[in-house]
Amino acid sequence: MLHEVSLVLVGVVILAYGLEFLFSHLDDPREPRRATPTVPVIGHILGFLRGGFDYYGTTSQKTDAEIYTIGILNFKVYITHATRLTQMIQRSKTLSFRPFLQVSNKVVTDETHALFNGELLENFSAVSKETLTPGPRLDVQNLRMGHELLTEIDDMLKGSDVQLLEWAKHAIVQATGAGLYGVQHPFRDPEIENALWTWEDRRPRLDVGFDPLNRGYNARAKVFEAFRKYFSNMPDDASPIIRERQKILAQNGICEEDRYKMQAILSTAAYPNTVPTLFWTVYEIYSRPELLEAVRQEIANKAVRRSDDGFILDLAALQTECHILLSAYQETQRTRHSQVAFRMVLEDTLLDGQYLLKKGNVLHIPAKPTHMDTSIWGPQAAVFDPYRFVPAGAGEEARERTKIVPSSFLPWGRPPYMCPARQFASTEILMTMALLALRVDLTPANGEGWGKPAVRSGMEVPTIPRPKEDMRLRVTTRKEGAGRWAVAIGVGKTRISLASG
Ligand code: HEM
DSSP: OHHHHHHHHHHHHHHHHHHHHHHHHHSOTTSOOBOOOSSTTTHHHHHHHHHGGGHHHHHHHTOOOSEEEEEETTEEEEEEOOHHHHHHHHHOSSEESGGGGSOOTTTSOHHHHHHSSHHHHHHHHHHHHHHTSSSHHHHHHHHHHHHHHHHHHHHHHHSSEEEHHHHHHHHHHHHHHHHHHOSSOGGGSHHHHHHHHHHHHTHHHHHTTOOTTOHHHHHHHHHHHHHHHHHHTOOTTOOHHHHHHHHHHHHTTOOHHHHHHHHHHTHHHHHHHHHHHHHHHHHHHHTOHHHHHHHHHHHHHHHEEEOSSEEEEEHHHHHHHOHHHHHHHHHHHHHHOOOEEEEEEOSOEEETTTEEEOTTOEEEEESHHHHTOHHHHOTTTTSOOTTTTOOTTSSTTOOOOOOOOGGGOOTTOSTTSOOTTHHHHHHHHHHHHHHHHHHEEEEETTSSOOOOOOBOOSSOOSSSOOBSSOOEEEEEEOGGGOSEEEEEOOSSOOOOOOTTO
């Protein structure tokens, strides 16, 4: 029996090596060379299951090639982060992110799936960009978000402690929801808010069609139903992005049922990224007492006015004058962002006249190597420097540094496919941080200090991985910030000077 088992094992090993050899020799010699997996056929799958996209850190270290292939039989992904090539990719018409924005025909009808393509898809993206551009319309949206954040922080202060991630999830869903959909948004109902997170947690399973107990599908159906009700009587304070997207879908023949599903899908872009970004920004600032003090001084001096019975946070001043806060937030993004940009190869493409990328395969461009590149960020690239992004001439914290070019800072994606909501989401995080910093003292409830919370590994959907475990924090009202708080749009420019542009 032992002998037979050994024979089968030897057979399997020979077959696996044989398949690996065969498939790599079927590649066109001009295609980027394959990275050899530690175990044939399944090695890369195991690497992904263990490390998610961080696995590319391991594969990249094993090769000097500026572009290489991860191949599992005839499924191939090309990987590069070489600036020289990414600049060419950026200009290419045949390497596109658009196919990843299409909605699966398992979610919408075949007709909608076919219609939501080409010009309509382009226009839909263009409308998102236009409606989220800084200006009076976005100010109103930001203000609705600010009012909701004030309530969430009042609620936090009613308790003696808080689970930071849980709080961030709830506060961001409520505030972003008010900004996007109006004060009476679908996630006011706690059941729908919970369904959103169940859907989100199970999204990787739904993407591969594996949800045996239907928990993810049921949660998604609940969110869709809430959006059906919402759109049957869209409130007057729905934001321009929601109104314009609805209009463009209707004008282009998308049926009603698919319109509200496609609007609901915006939630999967809006919340999952903002929540961990806020979590880690709170952690990075509050765990450094000197930095926290500098942030508090800066906001209090530049962006807060006294009112008769308390304080007013001035959004325009917060967005444009609080350089230390903005810098610490962007440094959090730089050091923690671990997303990989996706491009579909639409046609056989000869990149740089030498690398053949074959139609139908996918190209992945990890951001982490760029964010950790010492030739861009200096010898301290791996170190968290909260003042790194403070512009020269903006006070004593500004230091002489290499100029940061927008294409080196990638938390919002790579041009030409960048997050259209980066001003909106950044305003939300800066506003939450400002209100927390001035009103609340937060200290770890375990009495053991902030430590270094572990991050979730594996196939994370958000651009910044969530913490493995939540953090319980003790909450105390700061006496300097006690009183009634309000937010106001303020005067002057309302565009945040993000390093990404
Ligand atoms: C910190 C928060 C956020 C981060 C880090 C973030 C990041 C990104 C990134 C990297 C992309 C590019 C696509 C990709 O490579 O996957 C993207 C696209 C997008 N994001 Fe965000 N995002 C955030 C918040 C939001 C919010 C609040 C909204 C909702 C208003 C939003 C709406 C979108 C949309 C609609 C797209 C697709 C753009 C297109 O049509 O080309 N994002 N986001």
